[in-house]
Amino acid sequence: MSHTLHPDLRRALAERVRYCHEMGIYDFYRREPRVSESTTAAEVDDQPSTFQEQREEMAARKSTVTAKAVAKVADENILPVLTPHAELSVADPITALKLIREDLGDCTRCKLHKQGRKQIVFGVGNPRAELMFVGEGPGADEDIQGEPFVGRAGQLLNNMIRAMGIRREDVYIANVVKCRPPGNRTPERDECETCSPFLMRQIAAVKPKVIVALGATAAKTLLAMNSSMMQLRGRFYDFKPAGLRSNDPNWDGCKLAVTYHPAFLLRDPRQKGEAWKDLQMVMKELGMKAPAKENA
Ligand code: URA
Numbered sequence: 001m002s003h004t005l006h007p008d009l010r011r012a013l014a015e016r017v018r019y020c021h022e023m024g025i026y027d028f029y030r031r032e033p034r035v036s037e038s039t040t041a042a043e044v045d046d047q048p049s050t051f052q053e054q055r056e057e058m059a060a061r062k063s064t065v066t067a068k069a070v071a072k073v074a075d076e077n078i079l080p081v082l083t084p085h086a087e088l089s090v091a092d093p094i095t096a097l098k099l100i101r102e103d104l105g106d107c108t109r110c111k112l113h114k115q116g117r118k119q120i121v122f123g124v125g126n127p128r129a130e131l132m133f134v135g136e137g138p139g140a141d142e143d144i145q146g147e148p149f150v151g152r153a154g155q156l157l158n159n160m161i162r163a164m165g166i167r168r169e170d171v172y173i174a175n176v177v178k179c180r181p182p183g184n185r186t187p188e189r190d191e192c193e194t195c196s197p198f199l200m201r202q203i204a205a206v207k208p209k210v211i212v213a214l215g216a217t218a219a220k221t222l223l224a225m226n227s228s229m230m231q232l233r234g235r236f237y238d239f240k241p242a243g244l245r246s247n248d249p250n251w252d253g254c255k256l257a258v259t260y261h262p263a264f265l266l267r268d269p270r271q272k273g274e275a276w277k278d279l280q281m282v283m284k285e286l287g288m289k290a291p292a293k294e295n296a
Contacts, residue, residue, distance in 0.1 A: 131209070
């Protein structure tokens with residue numbers, strides 16, 4: 001049977017499906033209608049009697065109609081066209097990251113876009129990196145230059161990376177939020193929730209072997225845990241980007257370690273030794289040879 005949807009309904013459903021995809025929901029199920037389209041006399045007898053029952057029945061009818069309409073969209077083969085994660089169909093991580101950046105666009109999804117950001121700071125580094133660092137969000141320098149970790153904290157991160165015996169260009173660096181929070185405040189929960197799906201997609205595109213979460217915001221967002229840094233550090237977690245399927249059957253997630261944010265280490269350099277322990281754990285996991293001298 002062919003269905004013709006009104007263009008407005010079609011557009012609304014497309015938006016709804018896109019929203020669901022961004023929330024990580026891909027599968028839609030058709031709910032069996034509780035009332036048939038042509039109601040019979042017997043069914044009329046079955047109608048709810050109380051006000052509460054009527055309200056429940058109306059809600060059920062509404063969701064049945066929505067489910068049917070979504071099923072019609074699926075029938076009409078719109079879903080594959082709508083799939084916003086275009087990067088899932090490309091194997092090359094450079095193209096995949098480009099597609100994610102394009103999808104992000106001139107983002108206005110959260111309030112940070114109107115709170116003084118100069119530009120979106122997407123991510124930088126080797127799209128095929130085995131090691132990925134995730135920070136919190138751009139600061140003033142990053143906002144100006146459009147690249148993560150280029151300010152003072154970035155200089156320290158560079159030193160930490162160098163101490164591991166690798167170069168900044170060898171790793172991939174991104175943040176939980178891609179716009180500078182005003183006054184360098186910690187990004188708020190809704191901002192992290194809105195922006196982190198893009199980070200998850202970046203991770204799925206790069207497919208690192210290990211992620212290092214820099215600081216509590218990155219750790220809590222990636223792990224969806226609300227523990228303290230002390231509880232979070234010192235071990236590996238098995239990590240899979242939330243709500244995403246990888247297009248690579250050979251990549252089934254990665255390890256994740258938590259360490260102190262470089263900005264915190266600038267404020268409390270005594271903790272650098274602890275951070276170095278975290279990085280040594282990561283190096284061991286990646287089979288990296290410890291360089292002759294530590295200079296973190
Ligand atoms: N702090 C972060 O968390 N990210 C940056 O890019 C810079 C500073």
